[in-house]
Amino acid sequence: GVTDYYVITNFGDDGTALDEAMQEFQSISSYTCDPLLFLGKSDFKTENGEDADILNMIALCAADRCATTFFAQDDRALITPANGELWVSQKLIDTGFLAQGETVTVTVGDTTLELTVTEVIKDALFGADGMGMFRVLVSEEDFDALDADDAAAALRAALFGFATDDTGALIAELSGTEQSMISQFSGETLNMLNYLNLSIAALLALFSACLIVLFLVILRYTIRFTLNQEFRDIGVMKAVGLTDRRIGNLYLVKYFTMAVLGAVLGFALSIPFGDLLLKTLSASMVIANRDPF
Numbered sequence: 392g393v394t395d396y397y398v399i400t401n402f403g404d405d406g407t408a409l410d411e412a413m414q415e416f417q418s419i420s421s422y423t424c425d426p427l428l429f430l431g432k433s434d435f436k437t438e439n440g441e442d443a444d445i446l447n448m449i450a451l452c453a454a455d456r457c458a459t460t461f462f463a464q465d466d467r468a469l470i471t472p473a474n475g476e477l478w479v480s481q482k483l484i485d486t487g488f489l490a491q492g493e494t495v496t497v498t499v500g501d502t503t504l505e506l507t508v509t510e511v512i513k514d515a516l517f518g519a520d521g522m523g524m525f526r527v528l529v530s531e532e533d534f535d536a537l538d539a540d541d542a543a544a545a546l547r548a549a550l551f552g553f554a555t556d557d558t559g560a561l562i563a564e565l566s567g568t569e570q571s572m573i574s575q576f577s578g579e580t581l582n583m584l585n586y587l588n589l590s591i592a593a594l595l596a597l598f599s600a601c602l603i604v605l606f607l608v609i610l611r612y613t614i615r616f617t618l619n620q621e622f623r624d625i626g627v628m629k630a631v632g633l634t635d636r637r638i639g640n641l642y643l644v645k646y647f648t649m650a651v652l653g654a655v656l657g658f659a660l661s662i663p664f665g666d667l668l669l670k671t672l673s674a675s676m677v678i679a680n681r682d683p684f
Contacts, residue, residue: 393515393578394423394458394552396561401571402429406549412568413551418560423458425550427451428499428537438494445486448524450517450548451497453534454478458552461528462513469510471530477506478528480518484511497529500542504533516550516581523574548573614646 400406406424413422428451435443443449454461454471461469464481472478477495489495494507506529512518517526537543555561558577565575618625628638 393581395555395578396553396558397516397574397576397578397581398551398553398565398570398572399427399574400549400551401573402548403545404549404571405547406551409549409551409568409570412570416561416564418557418564419553419555421554423552425452425457425459425552426534426538427548427550428534428543428546429548430497430499430546434498436496436498437489438496440496443488445483445488445525450524450526450550451534451537452526452528452550453531454528455531456534457528459514459516464511464513466513469512472509472528472533474530474532475504475506476509476530478510478512479508480514480525480527481511482514482518482522483525483527497537499537499546500540502537502540504529504536506533610646610650614642618642 398409400409405426410424413419430449430451432442432445435449437443454469461478463469469478477497479489484490489508491508491511494505497504497506512528514526516522517524538547553561562575565572625638628641629635
């Protein structure tokens with residue numbers, strides 16, 4: 392889940408100094424620390440040898456050492472990748488740089504691993520649209536193999552998550568450590584990024600409702616206009632003995648049939664768009680009626 396406050400240490404800082412300083416913190420009730428290795432574009436290549444076609448950094452992490460619980464896109468709870476497997480977020484897939492089932496080459500110094508993308512995960516933290524980096528997950532053994540390379544020292548970092556009732560006091564204590572950090576953000580900020588997607592969905596729903604009202608208004612005036620144009624036909628039907636009620640029923644059946652056909656067609660066309668919207672909104676969150684996030 393999402394905790395109260397997050398800190399990501401700078402490149403080359405594995406978080407040891409901050410971990411020691413936090414023993415004196417009074418503002419936190421608990422904290423977690425996830426070790427990271429930051430990869431550049433040239434460290435992360437596709438199976439055809441091309442560099443990662445992305446602008447943001449890639450944070451590599453061992454799934455077993457992350458405090459977050461990860462879920463697949465179908466809301467299955469995931470445990471840990473097997474050796475040689477790579478889990479990525481939907482946000483990284485959306486860049487078009489790679490797809491599930493593809494193999495990528497990850498290089499740290501003289502150590503190279505070939506990893507296959509086996510799962511697309513829901514990552515509540517790095518999967519948010521406003522986050523400026525991606526997170527990919529590997530097994531502990533694969534992570535340790537890369538981390539053991541001498542070049543890994545300059546790539547190490549740590550993700551700290553703090554549980555606190557006083558964010559202001561925590562920020563003050565962090566400032567007092569003079570710790571070098573590349574990012575600090577609150578859980579509320581992260582939630583706002585996710586709520587933004589929900590707000591967009593709500594606006595789309597409101598827009599759809601307005602279209603329905605507009606359709607009903609247009610339908611009303613269309614029917615009135617058509618009836619005014621067909622007054623001669625109505626006169627003929629009256630002349631041959633049809634009652635007003637009978638004539639009204641004929642037009643009611645006609646326009647009711649048109650409305651039903653239009654509704655059925657609109658519903659059928661809306662299904663793929665609805666599925667696409669739901670998939671987009673749930674890419675980094677678990678649907679509420681399944682396993683809780």
